[in-house]
Amino acid sequence: MSKNIKGIDFKEGLLKDYYLHAMWLRERVTDAINLDKNNLQRLYDPSLIDTNIFIVDYNISDKNLYVKFSDKTESYYNISDLHKEIVGKDLIPEKKLWSNIDLHILKFDSYVLKNDENLFIKMLEKFYEYGFVIINNLKSKENEILRFAEIIGPIRETNYGKIFDVISKRKANNLAYTSLGLSVHADNPYRKPVPGIQILHCIANEAKGGDSTLVDGYSVCEHLRKKNELFFNILTSTDILFKFIDKDTILENKGKLIELDSNENFKQIRLNGRSDYVPLLEKDLLTKYYEARKYFFELCNSLDFQIKFRLEKGMLIMFDNHRLLHGRTKFYPNTGLRHLQGCYLEHDSTEGKLRRLKSIMN
Amino acid sequence: MSKNIKGIDFKEGLLKDYYLHAMWLRERVTDAINLDKNNLQRLYDPSLIDTNIFIVDYNISDKNLYVKFSDKTESYYNISDLHKEIVGKDLIPEKKLWSNIDLHILKFDSYVLKNDENLFIKMLEKFYEYGFVIINNLKSKENEILRFAEIIGPIRETNYGKIFDVISKRKANNLAYTSLGLSVHADNPYRKPVPGIQILHCIANEAKGGDSTLVDGYSVCEHLRKKNELFFNILTSTDILFKFIDKDTILENKGKLIELDSNENFKQIRLNGRSDYVPLLEKDLLTKYYEARKYFFELCNSLDFQIKFRLEKGMLIMFDNHRLLHGRTKFYPNTGLRHLQGCYLEHDSTEGKLRRLKSIMN
The missing domain is CATH 3.30.2020.30 (NE0471 N-terminal domain-like)
Incomplete structure (x- = not known):
């Protein structure tokens, strides 16, 4: 003393x-x-x-x-x-980067989830380890997504509303009509802040085609960091403008295609070819930027990193919109109804719930 | 050609x-x-x-x-x-840093606002220039804040709910009971993401004391950058943990007390003495950190930077929670009812609306 x-x-x-x-x-x-x-x-x-x-x-x-x-x-x-x-040990598990994955370990039953706290914890742990989970056995009806969101946390409502519809109805007048695939992308990089989590609930998927694709963006970034330092440095340092316009709003936000935190850890990916506007850099730098973006885009859309699976009616995916990129294969709208409903959540809900439940269990 | x-x-x-x-x-x-x-x-x-x-x-x-x-x-x-x-000209006006301000130019009438698009634009412009606006002439009843939020954009709902109450009722059993002042602070630095905008609506302010205080945090940061580079560097580089716990959630987020973007512009302030946990740094660095934080805290709470005004019933303030710090002087709960309702919004709503309205006008 x-x-x-x-x-x-x-x-x-x-x-x-x-x-x-x-x-x-x-x-x-x-x-x-x-x-x-x-x-x-x-x-x-x-x-x-x-x-x-x-x-x-x-x-x-x-x-x-x-x-x-x-x-x-x-x-x-x-x-x-x-x-x-x-020692700063957080109850949120460390990320496990993947380039391929057995979906079995990421599938949970919605009914069991609501009644089994241990399973609920496990679901949130897998979500943070792998960046997504798949929930089975929901009712395949409209607004069912709200009932699922309720057990997680408040919805991040946007100008799209509380939930949004991705719907494609049969059009009898043109049987050859095809809806193009969507390459993998992050949602809403033009929003401030960019939504942290997306959930998508499948109400109907009767059309031919239209499988879901997912990529662990951080896994691709890690690969890029090792394989092409120049490209990695360009994509982590160039500020890109993202824009969205409709009759009610003009959304704009800036950020790196790959954003690192101050410890060089991955913080957020903003791959979105529909809404990105690179500034008019010096010409050689711009040429390099386009080469880097194309290289990253091709990695993200390659079978080396991308997984594909089919969302059937009554299924739901929840994924980290800062880490994972999602897309869809092409489909034939005239072969059947395809209807998803989606909404956004934020990480404080999921992290907060997981820490709370785990600290009670411990 | x-x-x-x-x-x-x-x-x-x-x-x-x-x-x-x-x-x-x-x-x-x-x-x-x-x-x-x-x-x-x-x-x-x-x-x-x-x-x-x-x-x-x-x-x-x-x-x-x-x-x-x-x-x-x-x-x-x-x-x-x-x-x-x-040239990258945004329709959102540049920030005007202030240490004192004539509130008159920031006051708007809620009724006129709903019916005059030019005034609505002006209100949002002032909000981005100065970081806050005051709206007069709302009904002083519960949930009126929801009607105001509607004209701006969707509410960022949290585990506190869509709106939260700051209420203090008269307690007859202890006439000397005092509610301490709240030094200026940013709300919810433990949340992920930290809410961008806060609105507070006054339903009753009949108690003695309880004036509102506001500070342009970026103005204080700019002063600190010029006057004490060492302190500025410590506060812009040390990652702090922020925590909040209740029966349903454990919220944690990390960040700098003063966060800069990659161009050294101010991005966000996280002054919150209720929830900040500095890591166990090397002892001399820790001593310097505490000196820096105290110095910044004292500047923020000094009359050189802080303004004080009274929210009367039917008034509402909307402020940028990343830039401004807000507080309250002490009051005497037993002298009357004090009741505010608050909620959070995000910057995409306000910025998006302002750009849209201005681009139609232009």
Whole structure:
């Protein structure tokens, strides 16, 4: 027990070799006057504390740390909780990049999901590991997607509405009419913020063709980073404008085709050939940009990375719109009805629910 | 007129000294087969075009450019539209940083707003210039905020619900009871994504005290950048964890207290002393971080930057939650009812509407 020190140097135990700064400890006091136990929000402004604060007394036991500060505040800390925070382990599982995948492990039954919390946790874990899950056994009727969204979290409503329809009806007047395939893309890069999660519910898929395609965009990015550094650098540094216009709105947002965070981790992909406008760069740079984009596009649409499966009526996919790219093979509208309903969610809902459920289980 | 060239070098006119790259022009063709006139979305994948494409013929007239490409595509372009895109002028006005402001220019009447499109445009312009507006003359009843939100765009619903209540009722048993002031802060930095816009509607403000405070956070950041580079660098580079817990969710997100975009422009402020957890950095760096945060906090809460005004019943404020910080002076709950309702919106709604209305007017 030392007195009047600026921090505690741990010599043994779980916190061995860590130095806990007095102010860092002070703003983590756990008594009911300073911390709302219900939501872990502080009940004071830590910026009002004198930054010269020091520790006047402390005691380390097996599981707890007791500290008394120069401003007379005292607190007990759970050493295991401090350690958990320091090592920064999140309850959200790490991403597992894939180029091909056994869909079996990503399929869940909607009825069981609603009644089995462990399965619900597993579904959200797979969603974060692989970027998508498939839910079977929903009713194949309109607005059923709202009932599914309810068990996840609030819908991110946009100018498209709460949900949107992807529908193609039989047109008797032209039997040869074909609806072209959609290469894989991210939705709504022109929106601010870009929706984090998309769900698509299949009400009918009676037409010939129209299979779903998915790609783990981060897996393709990782490949690009290793194989072509020049292209990778161009796509992670060039700001692209994305635009959408209709009678009610003009949406614009800028961003990199591949966005990295400050630790060089993948943050978001914005591959969308319908709405991207590269700035008028110097001509050689522009030539390189187009080569890089084409190369990335071709990787994303190649069988090396893309999976294909059929959404049947009553099925739903939920995917991370910042990580995965989705598309559709061509189909023949006159061979039958094809009707999907979609909506957007945000990651705070899914992450928040998963952490909460897992921390109760643990 | 040259043939088989990789781009057009403009010698005169609006596009003088610009070199328009063949591919850049090719992916901007404007005919109905290639571009959906209704939403300006391309009807093809530009990444499928051969990057070796060249121009086989072109003609420049006063207002138009005609180009024929090696893949036989032909297109007319409006030179003024190309110029507008190249110079990148957005219809959203530039930010005007403030440390004090005449509220008069930011006040709008809700009734007039609904019936006067020019005033509606002006309101949104002021919102983007100054980061907030005040709307008068709403009914002071519950859920009236939903009617106002409707004229702007969809609500960003969260686990708090579509709207949330900030309510404090008279408690007869303790007349001396005081509700502490709230220093200025950004809302929900633990959410993913952090809500872009907040609106707060006042239903009753009969208690003594409880004035509203607002600060242009970007103005404070600009001051900090000039006055204390070390502090500025620490706050723009240290990743902070923000947390919120309740019985249904555990929300976590990381970010800088001051976030810059890749051009060093301000992108978002996350000052929130209730929910911020700085990592256990090396001790001297941590000491500097706390000094920097305290300095920034004190600037934000000083009269040099903060304005104070009273929200009366029937008034509403709408502010940019990424730029402005908001707070409240202390009040005495037992002197009367204080009741606000709030909700979140996103910037795509407001920006999209403003661009659309202005482009019709122009």
